[in-house]
Amino acid sequence: MTATARPICGPSSPRAKKVALDRDVIVSVLESSATRREAKGYLQKYALRNAVAEPLHRGPHQPAELLAGRPLPHVAVVKLRMPQRLPHDILMGIARTLAQLRMLGLVAVVIVDSRDAASRQELQHDTLRLSEAVDASLGRPGTKSADNLFAVSSLTKPLVPSSIFSDRMRVDDEALLDRALQRGSIVIAPSVARVDDLSAPRPVEAHETALSLIKFLNGMQFDRPIDDGASDWRPKKIASVERLIILDPLGGIPLSGRPDICHRFVNLEQEYGTLMHHLKTSAKKDGHPTAVDDMHAANLCLAKDALSLLPPSSSVLITTPLAAANLSTASPFSPSPAHSFGFAEEVTTRRKRNPLLYNLLTDKPVTSPSLPLQRIRGETPGDKQASALNEATLVKRGLPVTIYPDPRVSPWHPPTPGLPCLRLTDNCIDLPRLVHLIEDSFGRKLDAQAYVDRINNKLAGIIIAGEYEGGAIFTWERPDDVGADEATSHGRLVPYLDKFVVLKNLQGSGGMADIVFNAMVQDCFPGGVCWRSRKTNPVNKWYFERSTGTCKLSGSEWTMFWTTLGLSHQHPVLKDYEAVCRGVQPSWADDNGPPE
Numbered sequence: 015m016t017a018t019a020r021p022i023c024g025p026s027s028p029r030a031k032k033v034a035l036d037r038d039v040i041v042s043v044l045e046s047s048a049t050r051r052e053a054k055g056y057l058q059k060y061a062l063r064n065a066v067a068e069p070l071h072r073g074p075h076q077p078a079e080l081l082a083g084r085p086l087p088h089v090a091v092v093k094l095r096m097p098q099r100l101p102h103d104i105l106m107g108i109a110r111t112l113a114q115l116r117m118l119g120l121v122a123v124v125i126v127d128s129r130d131a132a133s134r135q136e137l138q139h140d141t142l143r144l145s146e147a148v149d150a151s152l153g154r155p156g157t158k159s160a161d162n163l164f165a166v167s168s169l170t171k172p173l174v175p176s177s178i179f180s181d182r183m184r185v186d187d188e189a190l191l192d193r194a195l196q197r198g199s200i201v202i203a204p205s206v207a208r209v210d211d212l213s214a215p216r217p218v219e220a221h222e223t224a225l226s227l228i229k230f231l232n233g234m235q236f237d238r239p240i241d242d243g244a245s246d247w248r249p250k251k252i253a254s255v256e257r258l259i260i261l262d263p264l265g266g267i268p269l270s271g272r273p274d275i276c277h278r279f280v281n282l283e284q285e286y287g288t289l290m291h292h293l294k295t296s297a298k299k300d301g302h303p304t305a306v307d308d309m310h311a312a313n314l315c316l317a318k319d320a321l322s323l324l325p326p327s328s329s330v331l332i333t334t335p336l337a338a339a340n341l342s343t344a345s346p347f348s349p350s351p352a353h354s355f356g357f358a359e360e361v362t363t364r365r366k367r368n369p370l371l372y373n374l375l376t377d378k379p380v381t382s383p384s385l386p387l388q389r390i391r392g393e394t395p396g397d398k399q400a401s402a403l404n405e406a407t408l409v410k411r412g413l414p415v416t417i418y419p420d421p422r423v424s425p426w427h428p429p430t431p432g433l434p435c436l437r438l439t440d441n442c443i444d445l446p447r448l449v450h451l452i453e454d455s456f457g458r459k460l461d462a463q464a465y466v467d468r469i470n471n472k473l474a475g476i477i478i479a480g481e482y483e484g485g486a487i488f489t490w491e492r493p494d495d496v497g498a499d500e501a502t503s504h505g506r507l508v509p510y511l512d513k514f515v516v517l518k519n520l521q522g523s524g525g526m527a528d529i530v531f532n533a534m535v536q537d538c539f540p541g542g543v544c545w546r547s548r549k550t551n552p553v554n555k556w557y558f559e560r561s562t563g564t565c566k567l568s569g570s571e572w573t574m575f576w577t578t579l580g581l582s583h584q585h586p587v588l589k590d591y592e593a594v595c596r597g598v599q600p601s602w603a604d605d606n607g608p609p610e
Contacts, residue, residue: 051522052376060088060119087195088120089231089253093224093316094261095127097140100335107339108261109147111370112200116156120256120374121198123191123231125224128205128217137204137217145202157202158194162215163187164207164223169216178229178319183207183222185230192252203227221316224258228323231255258320259370260313260332264306266407267314267332270296273306276405279383281412281529282318289314317409326411329377333369333406340368369406377523379408384528384535384560413480415529418442421537426475428490428507437470447482455515458602465601474509477533484526486534487513488543493593508594511545531560535577542578546595549573563588567596 092112100108112122124144131137138161145157165186185191186208194201205223206215229235233251266276270292280289293311294303303311317330367380381390418436419426429435438445449462474488491510492501501507511534520526534543542562547554548571558564561575574595581588 049376049522052378055377055523056375084196086251086254087198089195089255090115090120090122090257090259091224091227091231091255091320092122092124092259092261093127093220094124094144094335095220096130096263097126097144098131098136099263103341104335104339105143105147106151107341108335109144110151111338111340111368112148113151113156114368114371115374116152116198116200118371118374121195121200121253122259123195123201123227124203125220125227126202126204127220129220131217134206134215134217137206141202141204148200148202156199158190158199160187160190160194160201160203161206162208163191163201163203164205164215164218164226166207166209166218166222169207169209169218178225178322181236183218183226184235185226188230191230195253221312221319224316225319225323228255228258228320232323234323255324255328257328257373258317258324258330259338260316260330261335261338262309262313262332263334264309264313265332265334265337265405267293267310267409275387277383277407278379278381279525279528280314280317280407280409281415281525282321282409283412284415284529285412286314286318314409321409321411327377328411329373330409331369331373331406332409337369337405373408378525380406382528382559383525384531386560386562389559410525412525412529413483415480415533416478417533417537418476418478421475426488426509426538428502428505429472431502435471436473436475438466438473438476439470443476443478444482448476448478448485451482451485451515451517452513454518455521457518459604461601461603468599468601469512475538477530477538479526479530479533483520484516484530485513486511486515486530488534488538491594491598493590494597495593496590506590508590509539509541509543510594510598511543512598514545527556539577542576544574544576544578544591544595546572546574546598565592567592570596572596 094108097105112124115122126137126141126144128137131140141159141161145159148157149155163185165184167182191201203223204215205218205220207218207223208215226235230249231251231253232255233249235249266278267280267289269275269277277289280286290311293307293314296307313332317332320330321328369380372378372380418440438448445462445466449460452460469487469489472489472491474490476488477486479485489510489512490507492498492507496506514527514530516526516530545557546567547557549566550571551573554573557573557575560577562577562579563575563581565574566572567574572595574592576588576591578587578591581591
C-alpha cells in the first residue's frame with residue numbers, strides 16, 4: 015500500500031509561505047548589495063526579528079503575556095521636514111522605503127516636522143497622507159497614527175536650547191507606542207505636544223520631540239521625581255534604537271566651500287567642531303549665517319545629541335526625501351513588486367542604490383568616504399549619478415584621530431638638517447601598542463628593533479585612530495642613488511606610506527580604513543604620497559580605487575601607488591617614487607608571511 019502525504023493546511027500556512035518568501039527576498043538583496051562580512055553582521059542582528067516581523071492581529075481577549083519574551087524591536091527614528099511640499103510620487107517612494115525597512119527588520123517611528131506647516135489642519139493632512147501611502151505600500155493597514163504622543167511642560171520656547179537631559183518634553187502616550195511597535199506597526203507622529211489633557215496640541219521643535227522619543231524608547235524617560243517613594247521604579251526599554259534618519263530637502267552636510275557636494279561620512283569625535291565652525295562662518299550675510307547653514311548646523315547638532323544617547327554602533331543618516339524615495343524606472347526583468355517590495359531595482363546597481371536600505375544592510379554610506387570625488391562624479395555636468403551619490407551624509411560617534419606632528423599647527427614638510435624630529439621612541443607614542451597593531455594587522459611578527467632603527471631618523475609622522483585600533487606610519491625616503499644632502503637641497507625626499515594598519519577584527523567594517531586614509535590625504539599629505547603593496551595583496555583593489563595612479567614594478571613583487579596629481583609616465587618625481595618603492599627594505603622577523 016502506498017501512503018500519500020496530505021498537505022498541511024491551516025491558518026499558519028499563508029504566514030509560513032510569506033516568511034519563506036521574505037527570507038528569499040532578503041537573501042537575494044544581501045547577495046546583490048553586501049559583502050560576506052556585511053551580510054553576516056546584518057543577519058546576526060536582524061534575522062531573529064525578521065522571522066516575527068508580521069504585525070500581530072491578536073483578539074482583544076488574548077493575554078498580553080503572549081507578547082512577553084519577544085525580542086526588542088529594532089527601530090529607526092525618522093524626522094521628515096517639509097512634508098507638505100512633497101509631490102505624490104516622492105511621498106509614495108518614501109512610504110515604500112519605510113515598508114522595505116520594516117521587512118528587513120527595522121521599524122520606523124516617523125516624526126512629521128511641524129515647523130513649516132501653515133496650520134494644525136495642514137499638519138494632520140500631511141500625517142494622514144504619509145499613513146495612507148505606507149498602508150498602500152504594505153498592501154494592508156500597517157501604520158499607527160499618534161497625534162497626541164508628546165507632552166511638554168511649557169509651550170514657551172526656552173531662551174537656550176534644551177539639554178539632552180531636560181525633562182521639558184516627554185512621550186505621554188506610552189502604551190500606544192509600546193503596543194504599536196510590538197505589533198510591527200510603523201508609527202507616524204506629528205511634532206506637536208500638549209501642556210495637559212485639556213489643551214490642544216501645539217507645534218513644537220522636532221529636534222526636541224526626536225530626542226524625547228529616543229530617550230523614551232531607550233528607557234531613559236524619568237517621569238517621577240527620585241524622592242517620590244518609588245525608588246524601585248525604573249522606566250523600561252521598549253525598543254533598540256539603531257539609527258536616526260533625517261529627511262531634509264537640503265540633504266547632507268555640505269563640504270566647506272562646495273555647497274553642491276556633501277560629506278559622505280562624518281566622524282563626530284574628529285570632525286564635529288570643525289564642521290560647526292565652517293557652517294557658522296563659511297557663508298554669512300549681514301554678519302549672520304544664512305538660513306541654509308543654520309539648518310545644516312541644526313541637523314548636525316541633532317545628530318550629535320542623538321548619538322550621545324545611543325550605543326556607539328548607532329548612526330544618523332541625513333539625506334533628502336528624493337533620495338529616500340529612490341524613484342527610478344523598474345527593469346522589465348525585475349520581480350513583481352508584490353513579491354519583492356521592489357528590492358531588485360533598489361539595490362542591484364550602483365546608480366539606483368537607496369541610501370536608507372544600503373546603510374541598513376552594510377552599515378556604510380552608499381559610496382566610500384575615502385574615494386576621490388573624480389571616482390564617483392559623473393563625466394558630464396549635472397550627471398544624475400553624481401547628484402545621487404552626494405545627497406546623503408552618514409554620521410557616527412566615531413573615534414578620535416591623533417596625528418603626530420599635528421598638521422593643524424604646522425603642515426608636514428621634509429625635515430631640516432640639525433633640527434629635532436619625531437621618533438617612534440618618543441613619549442607621545444606607545445611603541446608596544448603600535449607594534450601589536452602592526453603585527454595584528456599584517457598577521458606576522460615584526461622585528462621591532464630593526465624597524466625602529468630603520469625609520470627613526472626619517473620618520474615623517476604617524477596617525478593613530480582610536481586606542482591604537484588603526485593607523486599609518488610615514489617616512490621621508492630618498493632614492494638609493496641620491497645622497498642625503500642632494501635629496502634635501504633639491505627637494506627629492508619622497509613622502510612614503512610605510513605602514514597602513516587596521517586591527518584584524520575591524521578590517522572591512524566600521525570605516526576605520528576610510529578614516530585613516532582620509533586623514534592621510536586631507537591632513538598629512540594633501541600634495542600627494544606614494545606607497546607599495548605586494549602584487550598578490552587582496553587589498554590592492556581598495557588601493558587602486560583611491561589612488562591617483564598605479565604601476566606594477568617589473569622584475570619585482572611590488573605594485574606602486576600614489577595620490578600625487580599630474581605625474582606623467584616620464585615625470586622625474588614618479589621615477590623617484592619608483593626608486594624608493596623598489597629600495598625600501600622590510601623589517602619582518604620572518605621571511606614568509608601574508609602579502610603586505
